[in-house]
Amino acid sequence: MRFIVKNNRLHPVYEKTAQSFILSNAPSIPQPQMNTQYPINEDLQTLLQGKQLLHDDLTHPYELIQEHYENGYLQYRKSIAFEKNKPVCRRCGNTNPSLFAQFPCARCQEEACTYCRNCLMMGRVSSCTPLLSWAGPIIPPETIDSPLQWDGQLSAGQKKASNEVTQAIMENKNFLVWAVCGAGKTEVLFAGINEAIRQGKRVCIATPRTDVVLELAPRFKKAFPTIPIAALYGGSEDRHLHAQLTIATTHQLFRFYQAFDSLIVDEVDAFPYSNDETLQYAVQQARKPTSSIIYLTATPSEQWQGECRIGKRAYVTIPARFHRSSLPVPGFTWCGNWEKAINKNVLPSSVKRWLKERIDADKQTLLFLPKISNMKKILPIVQTLHPKVAAVHAEDPARKEKVLSMRKKEILILLTTTILERGVTLPNIDVAVLGAENRIFTESALVQIAGRVGRKAEAPTGTITFFHYGKTRAMVRARKQIVNMNIEAKKKGLIDD
Amino acid sequence: MTINCLICHAELLPLLGWSALFLKEKPRYLCDVCQAKWERINGHTCKRCDRPMSEEDGDTCFDCIRWEKDAVWADCLTRNHSIVEYNDFCKEVIARFKYRGDYILAYPIAEMMKGSLLTIEYDFLVAIPLSTERQYERGFNQSEAIITALGEQSLSVLTRIHTEKQSKKSRAERIHLPQVFQLVERAVIQEKSLVLIDDIYTTGSTLRNAAKLLIEAGAKKVSSLTIARG
Numbered sequence: 085m086r087f088i089v090k091n092n093r094l095h096p097v098y099e100k101t102a103q104s105f106i107l108s109n110a111p112s113i114p115q116p117q118m119n120t121q122y123p124i125n126e127d128l129q130t131l132l133q134g135k136q137l138l139h140d141d142l143t144h145p146y147e148l149i150q151e152h153y154e155n156g157y158l159q160y161r162k163s164i165a166f167e168k169n170k171p172v173c174r175r176c177g178n179t180n181p182s183l184f185a186q187f188p189c190a191r192c193q194e195e196a197c198t199y200c201r202n203c204l205m206m207g208r209v210s211s212c213t214p215l216l217s218w219a220g221p222i223i224p225p226e227t228i229d230s231p232l233q234w235d236g237q238l239s240a241g242q243k244k245a246s247n248e249v250t251q252a253i254m255e256n257k258n259f260l261v262w263a264v265c266g267a268g269k270t271e272v273l274f275a276g277i278n279e280a281i282r283q284g285k286r287v288c289i290a291t292p293r294t295d296v297v298l299e300l301a302p303r304f305k306k307a308f309p310t311i312p313i314a315a316l317y318g319g320s321e322d323r324h325l326h327a328q329l330t331i332a333t334t335h336q337l338f339r340f341y342q343a344f345d346s347l348i349v350d351e352v353d354a355f356p357y358s359n360d361e362t363l364q365y366a367v368q369q370a371r372k373p374t375s376s377i378i379y380l381t382a383t384p385s386e387q388w389q390g391e392c393r394i395g396k397r398a399y400v401t402i403p404a405r406f407h408r409s410s411l412p413v414p415g416f417t418w419c420g421n422w423e424k425a426i427n428k429n430v431l432p433s434s435v436k437r438w439l440k441e442r443i444d445a446d447k448q449t450l451l452f453l454p455k456i457s458n459m460k461k462i463l464p465i466v467q468t469l470h471p472k473v474a475a476v477h478a479e480d481p482a483r484k485e486k487v488l489s490m491r492k493k494e495i496l497i498l499l500t501t502t503i504l505e506r507g508v509t510l511p512n513i514d515v516a517v518l519g520a521e522n523r524i525f526t527e528s529a530l531v532q533i534a535g536r537v538g539r540k541a542e543a544p545t546g547t548i549t550f551f552h553y554g555k556t557r558a559m560v561r562a563r564k565q566i567v568n569m570n571i572e573a574k575k576k577g578l579i580d581d
Numbered sequence: 582m583t584i585n586c587l588i589c590h591a592e593l594l595p596l597l598g599w600s601a602l603f604l605k606e607k608p609r610y611l612c613d614v615c616q617a618k619w620e621r622i623n624g625h626t627c628k629r630c631d632r633p634m635s636e637e638d639g640d641t642c643f644d645c646i647r648w649e650k651d652a653v654w655a656d657c658l659t660r661n662h663s664i665v666e667y668n669d670f671c672k673e674v675i676a677r678f679k680y681r682g683d684y685i686l687a688y689p690i691a692e693m694m695k696g697s698l699l700t701i702e703y704d705f706l707v708a709i710p711l712s713t714e715r716q717y718e719r720g721f722n723q724s725e726a727i728i729t730a731l732g733e734q735s736l737s738v739l740t741r742i743h744t745e746k747q748s749k750k751s752r753a754e755r756i757h758l759p760q761v762f763q764l765v766e767r768a769v770i771q772e773k774s775l776v777l778i779d780d781i782y783t784t785g786s787t788l789r790n791a792a793k794l795l796i797e798a799g800a801k802k803v804s805s806l807t808i809a810r811g
Contacts, residue, residue, distance in 0.1 A: 140718075182585050187684030187726070190716045197720075201683060208682040208720065 085139070085212055086192050089114070093154055096146065100193040106212040108164045108198070118156030118220060128152060130326050132218035134286070134343025136161065136175060136369070138207050139216070141339075149216065157220035163209035164198055171198050175209050176338050177365025178202035202362065205318065206338050217341050225284040225328055232278035234271075234307040241402040241578045242272050248400045250276040253285075253346045253376050260379045260388065263402035264411055264569050265535025266509075269380050270300065272402070273348060274307055276378070281311060281328050285345035288330040288370065290337055292351055292363075294318065295507060301331050334363050340370035347371045348378040351506065353385060353528040382535060383528035383565065404573035408580045409544035411566050412537045414530070416559065419551040422518060426461050435518060435551055436469075443470050443496065448513045451499050452533055454522035459499050462518075466497060475499040505532045512543035520550035520559055530562035586612035587689060588674065610689035618670035619693065622663055622810060630785055631663040631810050648789065658792040659802050661782050662701065663810035664693050671809050675780050679723045687723070690780075690808050691730035697806060698731060704773040708735040709791060710762070712743035724778045727808070735778070738766045739791060752784060762791050764798050774802040783811040 086104040087094045092114050097104050107113075128144055131137070139146060152158035164184075165172050171184045178184070178200050189197035192212035199210035209215070238246055245261055252259035253276040263269045273289070280287050289304075291297060294317040301315035308329065314322040316332035334349075347367055371377060384392070391397040405411065419432035431439070442449045451466075453459045456477045463475045474495045476486045483503070490498050490510060498504075502524060515537050517525060525533075530550070537546035550559055573579045584593045591612045626633050627642035629649070634642055641649070648654045665671055678686035708724035716722055728735040739762045775795055777788055782805065792803040 182590075185683070185685035187682075187721050188729075189720050190722075191720055199682070199684070201685070204677070204681050204683055210720070 085214070092116075094160060096150060106192045106194060106197070107160065107162050107214050108166060108211040110162070113160055113162070115159060115219065116154055116156045122151075122155035122157065124152065124155075124157055124220060126223075129157075129218060129220065129223060131324055132158065132216060133222045133326070134218070134341060135339055136215045136217050136341035137339060138163075138209065138213060140207050142216070152220075157218065159217045159219040161215040161217060163213045163215045164200060164211045171200075173200035173202060173209065175206070175215060175369075176200065176203035177362045177369075203335075203338050206335070215341075223326075225286065227284045228281055228311060230278060231281055231308045231311045232274055233309055234274055236271060238271060239268065239402075239404070239406050239408070239578070241404055241573070241576070242268055242406070245272045245400045245402050246275045249273060249378055250279050252276070252378060252398070253280050253287075256345070256374050256376045257398060258377045258379075260381070260384065260392065260397055260399035261402070262381060262384055262392070262399055264405060265382045265506075265532060266405040266407075266539045267382075267402040268406040269350075269402075270303060273378070276346075277308070277329065277348075280346050281308070284328075286328055286330075286343060287346045287348065288332060288337075288340075288344045289348045289350060290332050290334045290367070290370075291349075292334050293507065294333055296350065297331050297333055299507075304329065304331060334366060337366035337370045342370075342372050344371050344375060346376045346378065348380065350380045352379045352381045352388075353383045383531040386527070386561075401569070401572065403569040403576065404578035405538075405544070407541035407544050408578065409538065410570045410573065410579045410581055412534060412546055412548050413566050413570070414534050414548045414550050414559075414563050416520075416550050416552060416555060416563075419518070419553065421553055422551065423458065423553075426458065426465065429465055431462070431465055432551065435516070438516060438549060438551075439466065439469055439497065442514055446496070448490065448493065448495075448510065449497050450504065450510070450513055450515045450536060451497060452505070452515070452517040452525075453499060453501060454519045454524050456501060458519065459501065463499060466499065470496055472496040473499070476503065477501045478503045502529055502533075504536075505529050506535075508536065509539045510536065511540040512546065513537065514547045514549075516549040516551060518551045520552040521554045521556050523556075523558075525556075525558060527558045527561045527565070530558060531565055534562065534566060584609070586610075586615055587685060588612075588615040591615075608688070608692065610692060615670075618668075619664075620666040620668050620671075622666060628660070629658075630661045630782060633666070633810070644785070648785065654789055654793065657796050657803065658777075658785070658789050658805060660804045661785065661788065661810075662697050662804070662806045663782055664697055664808050665810075667781060667809040667811040675809065678726075679719070679780060682720050684721055684726055687726035687730040691727050694727070694806060694808060695731065698776070701776055701804060701806065702774060703776045703804070705736040705770070705775050706731070706733050707738060707775050707777050707791070707795070709777060709779045709787060710737075710739045710741040712741045714743045715741075723780050727780070728778050731778075736769065736775070738764060738770055739794070740765055760790055760794065762794050764794055767798050770795060771799045772801045774804075775800050777803060777805040779805065779807045781809045781811045782807045 085096050086106055088097050088104050093116055163175050165174055172179050183202045184198055186196040186198050188195050197210045197212055199208050277287050297315055297317045305313055312327040314325040314327040314330045316336040392399045417434050419434050422432045425432050459475050467473045472495050474486050476483050489495050534548045537548045538544045587610050593609055622633055625636050627645055628640045629645035632642045677683045706728050708728055711722045725735050742761050744761055777791055788805045795803050
């Protein structure tokens with residue numbers, strides 16, 4: 085699609101002429117005054133408010149979309165802009181030149197139409213693609229008197245965090261909840277969300293993984309049974325459902341624009357820094373100019389920890405688990421050049437002993453390895469010790485089944501890459517990391533892995549061991565973080581042991 | 582600037598050694614790990630359509646025997662060449678290329694096809710056209726994109742009438758397709774050898790429809806080259 089300017093308004097045209105241009109080359113985009121006499125299409129209003137969509141996302145005729153623009157109810161924005169001759173994706177924030185490419189485009193007839201490869205899965209945006217947003221009045225939300233129907237109990241640590249989250253949401257502030265693995269972060273959100281919805285605010289919980297959306301949605305639907313809740317992930321059916329509470333993968337945030345009064349970002353630490361930038365961009369795009377952001381994490385980055393310490397970042401900690409037992413502290417065991425050993429089909433003796441003890445006691449264990457190749461090498465060796473051994477990694481199609489059979493106790497020892505570092509709760513297991521010195525095991529990854537142990541009140545303890553060929557800073561910091569949380573919890577009287 | 586794999590974004594490390602120093606380096610688009618996920622078609626295949634088959638089953642596959650028995654279709658398409666099997670990786674790459682519109686993937690795909698193209702004698706390459714509507718929807722024609730990435734130009738002699746998407750049809754519906762192509766230019770193909778370029782050979786009916794039209798219009802020989810044998 086190309087545009088021309090007529091009467092200080094954009095008009096779409098399909099021919100390439102001297103006057104017509106593609107949107108990224110427009111010096112500015114005029115926004116017509118709102119015509120209050122114009123009968124708006126309510127369907128379009130519902131779909132577009134708080135969103136940034138493409139023509140392809142809508143089934144409405146282009147003429148109707150154009151009419152809404154001409155009457156001031158719809159905004160066209162550039163999806164790809166050029167800043168200092170470098171492309172920027174205005175939808176996902178991508179500025180990495182290697183994630184842009186060009187093609188001869190049938191829509192604008194340009195030989196080199198630039199498109200963004202970073203958010204391609206959400207529908208391609210290119211130099212000639214307009215982003216569509218609603219510019220008119222929004223449909224006022226229904227106010228519901230206290231939709232929360234949950235009668236569970238909060239621990240003392242949760243209660244404090246819950247109060248502070250509620251306050252941050254009410255005051256439109258940014259706030260960090262630093263809660264140990266197994267503290268019960270979800271319940272901490274209930275009161276704040278309840279208050280927000282009572283006041284007609286729109287809330288979104290964003291999380292990096294689809295699994296978590298699928299796990300959270302039914303829990304929130306149970307706690308808030310009377311309100312519509314949209315669960316958004318790649319391929320979900322709620323795509324166009326306008327709800328006061330939205331639970332979405334962070335990727336889905338790319339479709340939102342100034343939508344939420346409160347945005348709750350789960351597991352901010354889950355992605356390496358490079359992806360973090362587009363995530364931060366998506367969060368900034370999706371929030372309203374006046375709004376609150378609540379970050380949830382078990383392991384804030386070093387930078388954030390520093391900001392907390394010097395008082396630059398408002399935060400609360402939940403240093404203890406819901407079941408009031410202290411966090412298992414990782415033990416370090418040097419195991420020599422383990423990679424060389426397994427290449428000779430030998431397990432380092434300390435690892436072998438550790439596994440044998442678990443086998444003798446019939447205790448289920450998770451063994452983390454840095455690489456898939458290591459895992460393939462070690463699997464047959466461990467299988468000589470016991471028959472019920474399996475291995476999983478990210479590209480394993482039988483991943484879910486294997487975790488399930490672990491749950492059913494059909495597997496005794498499960499070898500895994502970092503794919504199981506978070507989100508998995510298996511009762512009464514011991515955990516070890518082989519090759520903990522590998523740089524894939526960051527501080528946050530190691531804290532998460534240690535957090536797999538002792539999750540359940542029935543079995544609140546267990547061992548976590550880092551087998552290494554040289555201690556790393558990440559290992560030391562991870563242990564320190566866990567020890568500090570235990571000390572803090574003890575001081576505050578949140579643990580009993 | 583670092584160069585990254587177009588599929589997994591892993592950094593491509595520069596190749597070192599004498600050959601890298603003295604020989605013109607082949608462009609690299611994919612990392613070794615992703616490159617290894619293509620399953621090249623090697624060994625015995627159907628002499629018509631390149632379907633992998635065992636030697637006991639002869640030199641022509643059952644489907645091609647059926648096509649060639651039918652007087653309407655016999656000898657329209659001399660030969661199809663395919664490079665890789667349509668495995669999960671290939672499926673994903675083609676879906677990303679064609680449906681998601683990641684144009685740049687035409688380059689690693691074309692890179693795989695270059696060797697085969699050298700073995701074919703031809704005068705022109707011809708892209709399988711899209712209808713105007715479909716081309717607007719996708720933004721580009723995947724066959725043309727591959728031809729451009731091969732460093733050649735497509736001869737525009739065909740157009741296509743808008744119909745339902747191929748991938749939404751059953752096999753029976755696809756085999757008995759009505760002619761969806763139209764010829765726009767007759768003179769240039771007289772007595773010429775043409776190669777149709779497309780992404781996948783599935784039932785072969787699209788390619789045969791195009792080939793039939795071209796042969797009837799006076800082309801000497803029509804073969805086809807596709808990345809995958811579905």
